[in-house]
Amino acid sequence: MSDPKIDVRDLSVFYGKKQALFDVGLAIRERRVMALIGPSGCGKRTFLRALNRMHDLSEGARVTGSILLDGEDLLDERVDPVEVRRRIGMVFQRPNPFPKSIFDNVAFGLRVANLVTSAGLSDRVEESLRAAALWEEVKDRLDESAMSLSGGQQQRLCIARAVAVRPEVLLMDEPASALDPIATEKIEELIVELGKKYAIVIVTHSMSEAARVSDHVGFFYSGKLVESGGTKQTLESPKEKETQAYLAGRFG
Amino acid sequence: MTALARPVRGKPRPSLLGSTATPRWERIVERLIAAVAFVSVAAVLSILAFVAREAAPLFWEGREHLPDLILPRQWAGYDAPAHVWQPVGFPPKHDVVPLLIGTLKITGLAMLVAGPIALLSAVYIAELAPRRVREVVKPAIELFAGIPSVVLGFFSLVFIAHFLERLFGLTYRLNALVAALGLALTIIPVVFTVSEDALRAVPKSLREASAALGARRWQTTLLVVVPAALPGIAAAFVLGFGRAIGETMIVLMASGIAPVVDASPVSSARTVTATIAAELGETARGGEHWRVLFALGVLLFLITWALDRMGASAVARLRRRLHGPEAES
Amino acid sequence: MKRVSRGDWLLSAATGAAVVLVLGSLVAILGAIVVRGAPVLSPKFVFGSPGADPADGGLLPVILGTVACTLLMTVACVPLGVTTAVWLSEYAPRTSTLAGIVRSAIRNLAAVPSIVFGLFGLGFFVLFVGGKIDSVFYAQATGPVFARPAILWSSLTLALLTLPVVVVTTEEALRTIPRDVREAAFALGATRLQVVWRVILPHAKSGIWTGVILAVSRGAGEVAPILFTGVVGWQSRAPTDARDGFMHLGNHVYLLATQAPDVERAQPALYGTVVLLLLLTFSLNIAAVILRHRSRAGARA
Known part of the structure; x- marks a missing residue:
């Protein structure tokens, strides 16, 4: 097997004096979907946000350990977190489009990074919207405010926005949890599709969602990674008793 | 219902229907509170x-003078038709145009100074300052509003x-610029507070989305947060402007108070508010001068x-923009 | 070392400089005034009997006038303001049109320029109300009794000017009271008025005090509304009757700064008076900020 895309070693996260994540090690592979599961407050979101250094934005958060992206430690203090985020995109729990036009939303990441000329901009926007399966619905109203879209469309727009900068990894924080079942289904199809091109890490609270979209799962419990492996075997025959209890629905 | 109304331990309980646990006097007090x-x-x-009441006779007594309130007129001793405010002259001249120009000049200058400073400060406090700095500096800036004018x-x-x-060697020691700088000090806390609120109302999720797309802090601030808060910032400027137009004591004391009509920022100027404050005390009730001052009010x-x-309404627009049309209240 | 991008650096520098400028001018204003004014504040200057020339000090009647006017104002505006806030927060349905009308009136009131309050005080209180009282009760009097500028009218004018401060601060305090506090009291069979009187108001006490302090501070510093409604220039005595004219620290600053016959000689008295006025208004403001900060911290804990 090839080297992992992201290799996390001994990752711990502290909020002030409180430790939220304990010595997590996990490998994330290229062109695979990794689902992080576990009860709320278990540390799966804390783990996800460490991967693109979002913790740098909050006062009092401290991260130790190492996260190797293609062998380079992105927690190294010489690394610019902005560069990390340009390579590792993120989609959030609630759709959070900017109060700008649909076009400007998708073009935002390209513009801030000066990635493409303005001539190439509209091509990239179209490409990204197609990748997010939104192009057909919005191609005639790219100048309208993104706030006029439905919740599911907004979330697909956020995905288009994230893939527009052609990241190497895509992080998703319960991307379908705020959506209705039909919109959820579309997002899940999209994740499977995108998983063929990117390394994707997705936090989810739904076992069935993890089963539908992911190749691997990691189970978190009280700040620790309890178990990880292939999705099918982990969900069907978990090794650890915390995982068994969780999957049996004994705590949630 | 019937069970409750049934006598318990021999003592009959009153029916719930038409019960009056709230005494009558309390209902009266509630009416009073509403009143x-x-x-x-x-x-x-x-x-x-009541301000209009004192001004109103302008419109039926001596109506022929009404145009002189706003139109230039050829006065004796003047070369050309002019706007003149000279209520104690002979004849008295009550053209309010010089006062309006003075007001616009001073408040405009004050906004030019105060607006950018207040907005930049708001950006610093809302976006860049560490929490501990913000908790001290924000109330300190707002304390400015506590200094009497x-x-x-x-x-x-x-x-x-x-x-x-000392800096410019000016002809008039007291002039529009002096008053404008003083006025700026009262506008800064208004513009600061309202725009800081607007910036802070921008949801954290937008900042995170921007950061996750690889935007630098200044890009997030200038391309996402400030544009999103724009209606609120506009409101801050409008409210600051309103405050400036109504401010009296600073312009009364520092503007030099001569009703000059020119474009120079360092000539003496006189605002509507300062005119009322300076002249009403020496004006006979019911005269034209008196009525014009109340009309200015x-x-x-x-x-x-x-x-x-x-x-x-700009603030309401901001709320709709950030939280969608349903978040009206 | 972390690198800081040039854009980030420029933004921090520009905005930080603005903050420094604002805070710097605050410090400069207070510093310049206190440094020159504080040495003037001898007991004789502050509490002495006034002489013929205001430049010699003797501010006791001025201080008494200011305090009396502010107290009267507080007595008038606090009950009004707190009652209004209680109605808005406890009685009026949240989306009712009537509440909307009251709220927008409060907003409007806060936006009216202070000099317009002065015109209103003169036109309404002095001439209209005072005139009516005189024509009914003092028809035989030779001159106006109530229909002339007086401390009563100044206080009432200021009370309307500061009303929004009390309403807004009190309502904010009432809104922070958790819902279950009210529900617990209602569930015990309390009537609405009992809930307000025994539960809501005690809970909101520090918030209401904040409003009172802010209103006092605001009212004590305003000059424009009292110019035509009651304030007088230099006289040697404090007001003893609600119908008297009165001297006021703010107006005194204005007079000493602009109308003193000998500007140089009046300087020390001027600085001293400004410091006294600041002591009255600014220190109350600081108190309000601290009180508010504490009550918010308390609400969070």
């Missing part, structure tokens, strides 16, 4: 009514005037009211 709440409504209406007027009159005189009331409505 008191409407004192504010009565106050606003009577302010307009007469003290700021005194400060402008003594210190700012002296400073500018009505004008001030209407202008500040309109600016306030504009500000309020």
Whole structure:
């Protein structure tokens, strides 16, 4: 097997004096979907946000350990977190489009990074919207405010926005949890599709969602990674008793 | 229902229907409370009514003078038709145009100074300052609003005037610029507070989305947060402008108070508010001068009211923009 | 070392400089005034009997006038303001049109320029109300009794000006009271008025005090509304009757700064008076900020 895309070693996260994540090690592979599961407050979101250094934005958060992206430690203090985020995109729990036009939303990441000329901009926007399966619905109203879209469309727009900068990894924080079942289904199809091109890490609270979209799962419990492996075997025959209890629905 | 009404331990309980646990006097007190709440409504209406009442006779007594209030006129001793405010001259000249120009000049200058400073400060406090700095600096800036305007007027009159005189060697020690700088000190906390609120109202999720797309902090601030808060920032400027137009003591003390009509920022100027404050005390009730001063009061009331409505609707627009159309209240 | 991008650096520098400028001018204003004014504040200057020339000090009647006017104002505006806030927050349905009207009236009131309050005080209180009282009760009097500028009218004018401060601060305090506090009291069979009187108001006490302090501070510093409604220039005595004219620290600053016959000689008295006025208004403001900060911290804990 090839080297992992992201290799996390001994990752711990502290909020002030409180430790939220304990010595997590996990490998994330290229062109695979990794689902992080576990009860709320278990540390799966804390783990996800460490991967693109979002913790740098909050006062009092401290991260130790190492996260190797293609062998380079992105927690190294010489690394610019902005560069990390340009390579590792993120989609959030609630759709959070900017109060700008649909076009400007998708073009935002390209513009801030000066990635493409303005001539190439509209091509990239179209490409990204197609990748997010939104192009057909919005191609005639790219100048309208993104706030006029439905919740599911907004979330697909956020995905288009994230893939527009052609990241190497895509992080998703319960991307379908705020959506209705039909919109959820579309997002899940999209994740499977995108998983063929990117390394994707997705936090989810739904076992069935993890089963539908992911190749691997990691189970978190009280700040620790309890178990990880292939999705099918982990969900069907978990090794650890915390995982068994969780999957049996004994705590949630 | 029937079970409750059934006698318990021999003692009959009254029916719930038509029960009166709330005594009658309490209901009367509640009416009174509601009545008191409407004192504010009565106050606003009577302010307009009673200020207008003193001004109103302008429109039926000596109506032929009405055009002179706003149109230039060829006065004796003047080369060309001119706008002149000279209520103690002979004949008395009540052209309010020089006062309006003076007001616009001073408030405009004050906004030019205060607006950018206040907005930049708001950006720092809302976006960049560590929490501990914010908790100290924000109330400190808001304390500015706690300095009485007469003290700021005194400060402008003594210190700012002296400073500018030394700096530029001006003809008039007291002038529009001095008053504008003093006025800026009262606008800064208004613009600061309202725009800081607007910036902070921008949801954290937008900042995170921007950061996750690889935007630097300044890009997030200038391309996402400030544009998103724009209606609120506009409201801040409108409200600050309204405050500036209504401010009296600073301009009364520091503007040099001569009703000059020109474009120079360092000539003497006179605002509507300062004119009322300086002249009403020596004006006979019911004369034309008296009525014009009250009419200026009505004008001030209407202008500040309109600016306030504009500000309020801009804030409502901000809320809709950030939280969607359903978040109206 | 972390690199800081040039854009980030420029933004921090520009905005930080603005903050420094604002805070710097605050410090400069207070510093310049206090440094020159504080040495003037001898007991004789502050509490002495006034002489013929205001430049010699003797501010006791001025201070008494200011305090009396502010107290009268507080007595008038606090009950009004708190009652209005209680109605808005406890009685009026949240989306009712009537509440909307009251709220927008409060907003309007806060936006009316202070000089317009002065015109209103003169036109309404002095000429209209005072005139009516005189024509009914003092028809035989030779001159106006109530229909002339007086401390009563100044206080009432200021009370309307500061009303929004009390309403807004009190309502904010009432809104922070958790819902279950009210529900617990209602569930015990309390009537609405009992809930307000025994539960809501005690809970909101520090918030209401904040409003009172802010209103006092605001009212004590305003000059424009009292110019035509009651304030007088230099006289040697304090007001003893609600119908008297009165001297006021703010107006005194204005007079000493602009109308003193000998500007140089009046300087020390001027600085001294400004410091006294600041002591009254600014220190109350600081108190309000601290009180508010504490009550918010308390609400969070």
